[in-house]
Amino acid sequence: MNDLVWAQFRSRAGRLIERPVRQLRGEKLEERAGVLEPPRYRGRRAITTWWRPADRAGHVGCATLGALEAAISLELDPQVTAFASWPVRLSRAPSTDGYVPDFFARLSDGQACLLLRRPSGGAASGDAWGRTMKLVTAAGEQAGWQVRVHEGDDAVMTRNRQRLARYRHERMACPDTARVLREVFARPRPFDGGIQASGLPPLRTAACGLHLIWRGELLIDWNRPFTPGSSLVWTRREAL
Template sequence: MAEVVAQFLSPAGRLLEKPVSQVRQERLEERAEVWRPTRYRGRRAIATWWRPAGQARHAGCATLGALEAALSLEFDPQVVSFTGWPLRLAWADSAEGYVPDFFARLADGRARLLVCQTSERATGCWEETSMLLKAAGEQADWEVRVHPGTDDTAAAANRQRLARYRHARLADADTARVLHQVFARPRPFTDGVKASALPELATVARALHLVWKRELLIDWSTPFLPTRSLVWSPQEVR
């Protein structure tokens, strides 16, 4: 199999190039971008930024589909941290390169490349890129995943709605203890918040943080409606 090389920035910002097999120990999720999308009038894609909870660095998203992919990484309990566009991959004998959308670090120390499947990529060029990504994953021992595109399911809509409550500043152990008690059996979200007898506004935000963290459970396959959707705790109340 032909060798794949990676270009990335050092912690000091110097551009480096190495075979991907020698990049396994690099903390690429902490590096700056090697590429950013060109902005020009008439550009159909939308470049924006997503800031993962608990991270100082934003992750670049070239399209709305990539923004959705970033949210899926944020929601994945296996993902510890991630960033956008930190490396460029190429065959060792080629001047052409490809920049994956995201590089993520998993809880077990492994790395994941996440790329977005767009209409522009559904061509012969994408087939060649897929071969490059597969080879890079095998040589660097990286997991490679392809985000399928815009997700219009109820689960995706729920993630988008609840993502605003993902931040750790909303965690509160005392509130969580009470909410696990009131949701010991399934009941509508609004009813449980009222039954807690805690300040409503703060408790709503903290409860939705627990839902995002899946410390309180909902049916993600149906639209989340606070007055109707059932919420329950997986913990046994003693």
Template sequence: MVSQVVWAQVRSKAGRLVERPVRELRGERLEEYEAVWQPPRYQGRRAIATWWRPADRARHVGCAHLGALGAAVSLEADRDVVAFASWPMRLHWADDAGGYVPDFFVRLADGRVRLLVCRPAGGSPQRWEAAAELLEAAGKQADWQVHVHEGTADPVVFSNLQRLSRWRHTRLADADTARVLRKVFAEPQPLAVGVRESGLPELPTVAKAHHLIWTRKLLIDWSSPYMPHRSLVWAPEGVV
């Protein structure tokens, strides 16, 4: 079936659902399209649907369950990712109206596209095999990468990402504060100690320092639980 044409259902700018062969979407900025689907809401639903707002973008992305939320956090932290959106298309074969909705459409810094999908826990292996075949064919026809998110390999790293993601927004970027803190952290020391040594106002400086850690302009050991009063922070070599 990989040789069959894959169709995609997307929303037009007017909000109408339209269908096109997926190869015709090559080059389309689907990360800017509205979602074609949202998880159903009903009493007793076992998965937890939630929303994530990428830094400095007005539109939230939907996460059908906590595994998808983890994938969104990982995408946000990925330096190669410039934008991503949830559920902007439904893929299907010409003779199948059901199809599959990828979790995320991802735009990379080099212009390439990645479909990121979270394999559902449990469920029918046959259904997942059919979805994987559909995704593989769509990727080949539209020249998209297809990645299956299997969860974060290191739970400590992911816990650090979750914690520091609160300071991901660029409104916290401050070049003057960054220059002072890079000098203060020329030698590794705990964040709380360095902030006190900087002489800058404590609360806003802590927030700006965390933003610098999120953007990797200050460094930590991501493999150890991050604690501001104990974990060492340092500036990258050669950066003043």
């Protein structure tokens, strides 16, 4: 088959395996080590940024700031239950150079998804990117995977996500505090004002409130810079 896509991935023991991608249906690549080794440079260990998804032991690799932005978007997506970096190398023939998608994600409905970060500048419209998209699309069809392209977020939204991602971990949660904050923010009000109105210890309460914003239980306008002293926060109706 001329359109057959081959996949190189790692076994649970870490050994590289090569098979037609259609044989990977059901493989939990989100639980496997990546096939790509980060580039190394003299005088420093690597250019890769390592991102730790909330409350998980492992890290995912991000070769660029754009990939880091994509990882944060996966972390924030309520449909994504787990994801891993550089999960598989795709090619048109076995044992040849190919393309390694940025992430492999598992969705809440059990579906698998490949996430690619669109390259910046002219590379996004060049022939190489077109060939990459044909290869990955064919792989998705043969393996039953969704394919998503991360186009890049607005700069303000990206900064808000990066800032609030510090509060993504469950250690920031407190059910009793969350109950009070959902009542306090039943109508829109500035974040700092709501924390003060709660009557609870401010530092711990603020951390819990920022965690609730990350989880989507408290809402903000992500397209405006988040400033605790003035940005409005309100409760999602379903959380009341």
